[in-house]
Amino acid sequence: MATLIKLFRNTLLLFCICLYAFCSATNTKPEIVLIGSTPGDELVKTMLAIPSEAKIDFIRWNLILNENNSFILDINYGESQPNALGFKGDEKKTTIKGTFSVSESSNYKEVYHLKSADLSIKILIAKLNENIFHLLTSQHQMMVGNGGWSYTLNRKEPIPNEEISITSTITDYKSLQLVYDGRTPCQEIGNEHPEMKVTPSCFKIKWRLILNRDAVTYKPTTCSIRNIVNNQPRDISGKWEIIKGTKTNPNAIIYKIIVSNLAEPILLFAVDDNVLFFIDKDKKPMVGNKDFSFTLNKKSQ
Incomplete structure (x- = not known):
């Protein structure tokens, strides 16, 4: 009888461990991988600790947001190759690692704050929906791109999503x-x-x-x-x-x-x-x- 009781307890313990592991796995958010190309102006150079004298047309981003609130950012940057999608031969590469937190503001349901010892200032990114994110200034304003590139990052593997979780804040109704x-x-x-x-x-x-x-x-x-x-x-x-x-x-x-x-x-x-x-x-x-x-x-x- 004692052997049966011990066997039952061990089986029950094993079942509880498996159940806990399953629940933990199903409640864990998968990593988010964001990609995109942004301008290489002075503001983003400062943000990414890129030397101001560097000649940059655009920066290509690959940002991984992990479930443990850590991130890995791989950037490639340099001068663009005319009539092509890539860089000229002097392309630079950098990897930045750090942590992130998420907050809510009046205009944005979710703002991601990326911090790293390799960054001079925090990177702020607003979430439009599960597939589209956009970089913000330190004043939480949308960063404005140019005729070549924007400051939008896109989910590498989009998921079905109709949400728009950002509030429109139009103030200029009189420019002709x-x-x-x-x-x-x-x-x-x-x-x-x-x-x-x-x-x-x-x-x-x-x-x-x-x-x-x-x-x-x-x-x-x-x-x-x-x-x-x-x-x-x-x-x-x-x-x-x-x-x-x-x-x-x-x-x-x-x-x-x-x-x-x-x-x-x-x-x-x-x-x-x-x-x-x-x-x-x-x-x-x-x-x-x-x-x-x-x-x-x-x-x-």
Whole structure:
């Protein structure tokens, strides 16, 4: 009898250990891998402790956020190779390791704070949804990119997600003209708008979007788009309007761009006055890749 009791206790103990291990595994968040290419301006050089004299066109990021709140950031940077996706021969590489925490603010549901002995200041990244993240300044403002690259990072292996967890904070309703630049992946735009007839070899689209307002009422009026698809410039014009709401964010401000040669409008989620994100016809944010994001940046006047 004593042997049976001991065997029962050992079996029960083994069962509890296995159950605990299973529960712990199912409750553990998997790592998040973010990729993207950002500009190499002075602010991000300071952030990443890159010498100010370094000649940089863009920085390619591979950021791993582990379940134990540690991170590994691999960056490649240098001057871009003309008409290609890579760098010239003097490309630099750096690995940064550290820890991160997550906080909430009035505009962002989740802000990731990355700290490391190798960084001069913390890296702040706002989460748009499970697939799209965007770098912030120390004042929690969206960092504004340029006509080549944005400050958006994309999940390497996107998961189904319709959420937009960032609040729109538009303050400029009276500028008579707004100009945005950027470069996006090509094929996904072609799938949304087959009338553009992108070729299978197209890997990027250059954009310049000009939005005009009425001089008296300040309401949206006309717009023009200049984009370069398949290395061919195209100029189109139309009108734009402001609409509100997605399935998960009823207060999201969306710029609806209507042009005659596209069957469906182009939809852009306006986070603030400076940064716009492409969303698809179902109002889901579009996910970029290691080279380009679906982001437009306001051009400095």
